[in-house]
Amino acid sequence: MRELAGKLLRMDRRVIFILIALATLIPLLRPIGFPIRISPEVKRVYDYIESLPPGSVFLLSLDFDPASKPELYPMAVALLNHAFKRDLRVIGMTLWVTGTGMAEKVVSGIANEYGKRRGVDYTFLGYSPGGTNVIINMGQDLAAAFPTDHYGERTADLPVMRGVTSLRQVNYVVSLAAGTPGVESWYVYGKEKYGFELGGGVTAVIAPGLYPFLDTGQINGLIGGLRGAAEYETLVGLKGKAVAGMDAQSATHFVIIGLIVLCNLFYFLTPRIGLRTLPGTRSGSSESR
């Protein structure tokens, strides 16, 4: 027991990398199909979009860059599929300059799949500088914040923007955010003042910080991380990248939980059998470090 514990405590960190790689790779190659339970906060975003009549204005702010693509891109795909299926007027935009190209690609890509016409059924406004100030500006005069869309067309002349002069006329805003500016900025500088309904889709890192906003009703729903994206894909009946990644996510979590349990077990066992002084362990002799 002592030798085994000693070996495990001295284990090369690269063994853990290999374990995690295998736990990720195997389920991606051979999917298991773990069930996906829909959480109420994700369902609320879905239900709200379902409740909007065709022709309602849906603004999707893609506030992330390629570094957060694996988590937020599937959310964007699922939300856009849902919005176009419901025949909503879709306005895409971004507050993150490095995400502009990717955001344009997903909005126009999904729109093409549904045969939607640019400028008539949807538009992509692109990026405008100023972060949170852009939201304030959009609340006052949307065409002032974005005089032209990403393609150089005058925003005020676009049929898709008919009757939309500010954020007050937008029926639902969803911010897919990897940080600031993001969901919180949209709430603080947008929703509270201009009164539109707001939902959020965020990376798992920032999701816990947004639950207080969800509990108080400051945001009406929250899609958190790849898990949230998989739930939304399930709701819209899409077999996307998030659903495909959930088995791998579960498998890696099992491995990590196993390693944490094992390390804690040895940690609590070591005072009795003196493992903490083994060479190579953190509390071991200095020459072994």
Next chain:
Amino acid sequence: MATSVLIGAWVAAGLTLCMFSFLYKDNPFFRFGEHLYVGISMGYTIVRIYYDVMVKSLYAPVTQEGKWWFLIAAVLGLLVLTRFIPKISWLSRISFAVIVGFGSGVAIPRIISSNILQQVQGTLRPLLGNNGQSLFGMAQLNALLILTGVVTVLVYFFFSIEHKGPIRGMARIGIYFLMINFGAGFGYTVMARMSLLIGRFDDLILFGSREYGYASLVLLGMISFGLFMWERGRTRTEPPPD
């Protein structure tokens, strides 16, 4: 398949593998990928800012719509650059004064309203009964837990009085709430990092298919061979450790 897509796939797979090579140890492949990433993201940002800011938000409104007052903002922006000329660097303070003054004026009332007042309201409202609901339901129990957490954590960070007696007990409970919060945060962070890994593996699997000329497999072999040669070269040139 279009040649540009194929080239893109090979570049993406190669750079992903270069970055993953850091898991072995710091090496030239990783440094190449790292420097390329920094350079490209900076270049992309400059190009986008040129078109979206300088052209769309400044040049076009001034020259086509006659909005000359946009030039005031442009001058204020240029004044920031005087930081690089010590003799006139004081001019940048004008811009910073505007930024700080405007930023604070806009942010403070909004933050107080949404992050403090509404949060306090949201914490207390369920405990006071809402829309004729029972005062002893699960929602109230949750609200009570949240209220206990808020109060005890605030007590923990209250350093004006010594933590002893009942204050010590409350601060202790506050620590447990903080620990649970850190645990949840760590769990979510692990989930996020794993999602990123899954995203990259997903692409590597796709680019490893026949359609993409087995890009991932070929490049994995090349980088592994490169690492082997680099390691061999290092052991030959570097003196053995004592």
